[in-house]
Amino acid sequence: MVADLIESVAKIVFIFSINLGFFAPILGWVERKQSAVMQDRIGANRANIGKFTIIGLFHPIADAVKVLTKEDFVPAGANKFFHTLAPFICLVPAIATFSVIPFGGQYELFGHHVNLVIADLDVGILFVFALTSLATFGVVLAGWSSRSNWSLLGGLRASAQMLSYEVAMGLAIIGIIMVFGTLKLSEIGAMQENFLHWGIFIQPLGFILFFTCAVAENKRVPFDVPEAESELVAGYFTEYSGLKFVMFWMSEFLEIVTISGILTTLFLGAWHIPFVTDAMLLSFFQFAGPNGATILAMLVNIATFFAKVIFFIWLQMTIRWTLPRFRYDQVMRLCWKMILPLSLINISITGLVLLLWIK
Amino acid sequence: MSEIAKDLHTEHMVINMGPSHPVTHGTVKFLVTLDGETIEDLKVEIGYLHRGFEKMCESGTWYQVFPYTDRLNYVSPLINNVGYALAVEKLIGIDVPERCKYVRVIACELSRIADHMTNVAAGGLELGAFTAFLYFVEARELVWDLIEMLCGARVTTNYVRIGGLKNDLPDGFKQKTLEVFKRCRVLWSDVNKLLTKNRVFIDRVRDVGTMPAEEAIAYGFTGPCLRACGVPYDVRKANPYLVYDRMDFEVPIGETGDNFDKYLVRMEEINQSMRIVEQALEQLPGGPINVDMPYYRWQSKDDIYNRIDSLIFHFKTVIEGIKPPPGEVYLAVESGNGELGFYLVSDGSGKPYKCRVRPPCFPLTAAMPRMMKGRLIADIVPTFDMINMIGGECDR
Amino acid sequence: MTQFDGKGSQVTVGVPAGRLKPKRVRRNLDLTLWEKLYVFEIIRGMYVTTKHFALNMLGFVLPPRGKKRSVFTVYYPDEKVVLPPAYRGRPVLVMRPDGTERCVACGLCETACPGHAISIVGAERENGERYPLSYVLDMTRCVYCGFCEEVCPKEAIVMSSEYQGLAETDRSRMRYSKEQLLRSEESVKGRIEYIRRIYSKCNY
Numbered sequence: 034m035v036a037d038l039i040e041s042v043a044k045i046v047f048i049f050s051i052n053l054g055f056f057a058p059i060l061g062w063v064e065r066k067q068s069a070v071m072q073d074r075i076g077a078n079r080a081n082i083g084k085f086t087i088i089g090l091f092h093p094i095a096d097a098v099k100v101l102t103k104e105d106f107v108p109a110g111a112n113k114f115f116h117t118l119a120p121f122i123c124l125v126p127a128i129a130t131f132s133v134i135p136f137g138g139q140y141e142l143f144g145h146h147v148n149l150v151i152a153d154l155d156v157g158i159l160f161v162f163a164l165t166s167l168a169t170f171g172v173v174l175a176g177w178s179s180r181s182n183w184s185l186l187g188g189l190r191a192s193a194q195m196l197s198y199e200v201a202m203g204l205a206i207i208g209i210i211m212v213f214g215t216l217k218l219s220e221i222g223a224m225q226e227n228f229l230h231w232g233i234f235i236q237p238l239g240f241i242l243f244f245t246c247a248v249a250e251n252k253r254v255p256f257d258v259p260e261a262e263s264e265l266v267a268g269y270f271t272e273y274s275g276l277k278f279v280m281f282w283m284s285e286f287l288e289i290v291t292i293s294g295i296l297t298t299l300f301l302g303a304w305h306i307p308f309v310t311d312a313m314l315l316s317f318f319q320f321a322g323p324n325g326a327t328i329l330a331m332l333v334n335i336a337t338f339f340a341k342v343i344f345f346i347w348l349q350m351t352i353r354w355t356l357p358r359f360r361y362d363q364v365m366r367l368c369w370k371m372i373l374p375l376s377l378i379n380i381s382i383t384g385l386v387l388l389l390w391i392k
Numbered sequence: 393m394s395e396i397a398k399d400l401h402t403e404h405m406v407i408n409m410g411p412s413h414p415v416t417h418g419t420v421k422f423l424v425t426l427d428g429e430t431i432e433d434l435k436v437e438i439g440y441l442h443r444g445f446e447k448m449c450e451s452g453t454w455y456q457v458f459p460y461t462d463r464l465n466y467v468s469p470l471i472n473n474v475g476y477a478l479a480v481e482k483l484i485g486i487d488v489p490e491r492c493k494y495v496r497v498i499a500c501e502l503s504r505i506a507d508h509m510t511n512v513a514a515g516g517l518e519l520g521a522f523t524a525f526l527y528f529v530e531a532r533e534l535v536w537d538l539i540e541m542l543c544g545a546r547v548t549t550n551y552v553r554i555g556g557l558k559n560d561l562p563d564g565f566k567q568k569t570l571e572v573f574k575r576c577r578v579l580w581s582d583v584n585k586l587l588t589k590n591r592v593f594i595d596r597v598r599d600v601g602t603m604p605a606e607e608a609i610a611y612g613f614t615g616p617c618l619r620a621c622g623v624p625y626d627v628r629k630a631n632p633y634l635v636y637d638r639m640d641f642e643v644p645i646g647e648t649g650d651n652f653d654k655y656l657v658r659m660e661e662i663n664q665s666m667r668i669v670e671q672a673l674e675q676l677p678g679g680p681i682n683v684d685m686p687y688y689r690w691q692s693k694d695d696i697y698n699r700i701d702s703l704i705f706h707f708k709t710v711i712e713g714i715k716p717p718p719g720e721v722y723l724a725v726e727s728g729n730g731e732l733g734f735y736l737v738s739d740g741s742g743k744p745y746k747c748r749v750r751p752p753c754f755p756l757t758a759a760m761p762r763m764m765k766g767r768l769i770a771d772i773v774p775t776f777d778m779i780n781m782i783g784g785e786c787d788r
Numbered sequence: 789m790t791q792f793d794g795k796g797s798q799v800t801v802g803v804p805a806g807r808l809k810p811k812r813v814r815r816n817l818d819l820t821l822w823e824k825l826y827v828f829e830i831i832r833g834m835y836v837t838t839k840h841f842a843l844n845m846l847g848f849v850l851p852p853r854g855k856k857r858s859v860f861t862v863y864y865p866d867e868k869v870v871l872p873p874a875y876r877g878r879p880v881l882v883m884r885p886d887g888t889e890r891c892v893a894c895g896l897c898e899t900a901c902p903g904h905a906i907s908i909v910g911a912e913r914e915n916g917e918r919y920p921l922s923y924v925l926d927m928t929r930c931v932y933c934g935f936c937e938e939v940c941p942k943e944a945i946v947m948s949s950e951y952q953g954l955a956e957t958d959r960s961r962m963r964y965s966k967e968q969l970l971r972s973e974e975s976v977k978g979r980i981e982y983i984r985r986i987y988s989k990c991n992y
C-alpha cells in the first residue's frame with residue numbers, strides 16, 4: 034500500500050516536473066532557436082546573468098518574470114468569470130492527458146510491481162480524446178467572453194475545427210486499435226516490442242492521418258486558423274495578457290508534448306529500442322545485480338521514450354516553420370472530404386486484412 | 393434552410409480591419425461587413441500616411457524634391473529618384489551621358505529586385521510561411537547592401553540628380569553584385585521550392601483576387617498586377633526610357649490575374665531584373681556620369697574650389713534653384729508596382745509649380761472591394777499583399 | 789498587341805508581341821497527383837528548411853573561413869557591420885588643426901537643406917574672416933540626404949560614419965550646437981577624400 038503510494042507520487046512528480054518544469058519552458062526556447070537557425074538567424078540570446086548567456090537559455094526565466102509582472106487585463110464589458118475560467122479549462126486537460134501515457138514498461142523492483150504510467154486505464158485512448166475535447170470549451174469560452182470581434186471569430190473557427198478533427202482523429206486511430214485489439218495504452222506499447230510490429234509499419238496511412246489531425250487539434254500552423262495572426266490578430270486570445278495568456282501558450286506546448294507522447298506510444302514502438310527486446314536489455318545490464326539491472330533498463334526505456342517524443346516535437350516544429358496556413362474552409366474541406374474518407378478506407382482495409390489473413 | 397433563416401434575427405458583423413492590423417502593412421483601414429466569414433461589403437480607407445508630398449515639393453527647389461521621392465515607394469526608392477530626374481530632364485530637354493544611363497538602369501533594377509522580394513516575402517509571411525519570408529529578407533538585405541555601397545543609404549537613397557548622379561559606381565561593385573546574385577539565386581530557388589508547388593500555398597492564392605483584363609485596364613491597373621491579367625504592358629518595353637531597349641529581357645505575363653499569377657509574375661521578374669543588371673554591368677561604358685551644364689547640374693568640386701566664376705554660379709544655382717523653362721511634362725517609369733508617373737509643371741522659377749505623382753498602387757487599392765466581395769475574410773490577406781499597396785506612395 | 793472590344797470603343801494596350809517577348813508564367817492549371825497529395829511537397833519543403841538548419845548548425849561549430857558563423861546575422865552591439873565609404877551618418881563640422889572651424893557661414897547648406905535642419909548665424913573675426921557664431925543642427929529634422937555636404941564649397945560639413953547615439957528621449961537634446969558637431973580633420977579624412985573623388989572633374 035505504502036509502496037503503491039510512493040510509486041504513484043513519484044510518477045506524478047516525475048511527469049509534472051518533466052512537463053511543466055522542462056518541456057513547457059524549454060519548448061518556447063526551442064521554437065525560437067530552431068526557427069532562427071532554420072531561417073539563417075541566430076535567435077534569442079540577449080538574456081544574461083553577468084556575462085553568461087548560455088545560448089539564450091535564460092530567456093524562459095526572463096519570460097516568466099515578465100509575464101508575472103504584467104497587467105492582467107480584462108476588456109470592458111467582458112464576462113469576467115468566464116474570461117478567467119477559459120485559460121484554466123485549456124490548461125488542465127493539457128496537463129492531465131499525459132497521465133494515461135506510458136513512458137516505460139512494467140518492472141519487478143524489490144519485489145514490487147512497477148508500472149510506468151500514472152493511471153493505467155483500460156480505456157486509455159478514449160480518455161485522451163475525452164480530455165482533448167474539453168479543451169474546445171476553453172477556446173470557445175475565451176473567444177466568446179472577450180467581447181471582441183476578432184476573439185469571437187477565432188472562437189467560432191476553433192469550435193468548428195476542433196470538433197471536426199475530433200471525429201476524424203477518432204476514426205484515424207481505429208485501424209491501430211483494431212490491429213492491437215486493446216484500448217489500453219500500456220498494452221499497445223508492450224505489443225510493439227518487435228521492431229516490425231511498430232504501428233507506423235502496420236498502419237502507415239493511419240499514422241499520417243492521425244498526425245495531421247493531431248496537429249490540427251492543437252491549432253498549430255498549418256492549421257492555426259483560429260489564431261491566424263494576419264487575419265484575426267491573435268484569434269481567441271486576442272484580449273488576454275499576462276499569466277492568462279501564458280496559460281494558453283503553455284497548454285499549446287504541453288499539447289505538443291502530449292501529441293508526441295501518443296504518437297510515440299501508438300506508432301513508434303513506445304519505449305522500445307529497435308531490435309532490442311526487454312530481455313536482451315536486462316541481460317545486458319546483468320552486472321548490476323537483478324534490481325540494478327531493472328533500474329538501468331527502466332532508465333534506458335524512459336530515455337528512449339523521451340527521445341522519440343523529442344523527435345516528434347522536432348518534426349512538429351519543422352512543419353510549423355515550413356508551411357503556410359490553410360484557409361478556414363480548406364481546413365474543413367481537408368477534414369471532411371479527405372481525412373474522413375481516407376480513414377474510413379483505412380478501417381475497411383484493416384478489417385479485411387484482419388478478417389481474411391490474420392484470423 | 394432559407395425558411396428558418398427568414399425568421400431568425402441575424403445581423404452582419406462590421407469590423408474595422410486596421411489602421412493597425414497585421415495585414416495592413418502600411419497604414420490603411422478596411423471597413424469590412426461580414427456575414428459569417430463572407431465579406432458582404434468592403435470599404436478601403438486610405439490616407440493615414442498622407443504627408444503632403446505634392447505640396448511640399450512646391451515649397452522647395454527642384455533639387456530638394458529628391459529626398460521626398462525616396463519616401464514615395466520606400467521599398468524601391470531608386471526608381472522614384474530616377475523617375476523624377478527623368479521627368480525634369482525631359483522638361484529641360486537634356487540628355488544624360490551613356491554611363492549615367494547604364495548606372496541608372498542598374499540602380500532601378502536593384503530596387504525592383506528588392507521590391508519584389510519584399511512583396512513576395514511579406515505575402516509568404518502573412519500566409520504563415522515565416523521561413524520563406526526570412527529567406528527573401530536575407531536576399532533583400534544583400535541587395536540593400538549593394539544599394540548602400542552605391543548610395544550610402546539603404547532606403548533613403550537620394551542618389552540620382554538632375555542631369556546625372558550623386559556618384560559613380562564604387563570600386564569592386566561588379567564583382568560584389570555577381571557574388572550577391574549567386575546567393576540570391578540560391579535563396580530564390582529555396583523560396584520557389586517552399587512555395588510555388590506547395591499545395592497549401594497554391595490553395596490559398598489561386599483563384600483568389602481574379603480580375604478580367606478589360607476590367608483591370610478600366611480600373612487603371614499597371615505593372616505586375618496588370619501583367620498577371622495577361623496584358624503585356626510594361627513601360628520598359630512599351631516606351632523604353634534610359635537604355636532598356638538595348639537590354640534583352642522578357643516580360644512575364646499571367647492568365648487570370650489571380651494572386652498566384654501575381655506571385656509568379658513577380659518571381660519571374662526578379663530573375664529578369666537580375667539578368668538586366670548583369671547585362672548592364674557587362675555593357676557599362678566609361679566616361680562621365682554628369683552633364684556638364686552648370687545651369688542645371690551642380691558643378692564639380694574641383695571647379696568650385698578653384699574657379700571664382702564657378703563658385704559664384706554654384707551659389708546662384710543652389711540658392712535660387714535651377715530654372716527649367718516654363719512648361720509641363722508627364723513621364724512614366726516602370727516602378728515595382730507599375731507605372732509611376734510624374735507630372736511636372738514649371739513656371740520658369742526655381743521651384744516646381746506643380747508636382748503630381750501617379751501612384752501605381754492607388755488604382756490597385758481602389759479595386760480591392762471589387763476583388764473581395766463575396767470572398768472569405770482570409771482572402772483579404774493574400775490579395776492585399778499581392779497588390780502591394782505602399783502607404784507612402786498611395787497616400788503621398 | 790492586345791485588343792479589347794469594350795462597348796464600341798477600341799482599347800489598345802501594349803506593344804507588338806515580337807518586341808515585347810512576353811513569357812507566360814502560368815503553369816498548367818491542374819495540379820499533378822504528386823502536388824495534390826500534400827505530403828510529398830511538404831517533405832520537400834522540410835528538406836529545404838532542414839538543409840538550412842543543418843548547414844547553419846555546422847557553421848556555428850565550424851565557421852567558414854574569414855567569418856564567425858555561416859548565418860547572415862551580425863550581433864549588433866558586440867559586432868559591427870563594415871560600412872561602405874559612401875555611408876551617410878551624422879553630419880559633422882570639420883575643425884582645422886588650430887581648433888577653429890572651416891565653415892565660413894556662407895549659408896549654402898542652410899539653403900539646400902530640404903528639412904530646414906540647419907540654422908547659422910554668421911560673424912566676422914578681427915582679421916576679417918567669416919565664421920559661424922552659432923551653427924545649430926536640429927537632428928529631429930535631418931533626413932541624412934547629404935545635400936549640405938554636396939553644396940559646401942569649403943569641405944566644412946561632411947557626413948561622418950557615426951550612427952550611434954542619434955536617438956534621444958528628449959527633442960531639446962537633439963539640437964546640436966557647433967561645439968558638439970566639431971570633429972578633427974583626421975577623424976573625417978577618409979570622407980573628405982571620398983567627396984573629392986566623387987565630385988571630381990572627371991565625372992562631369
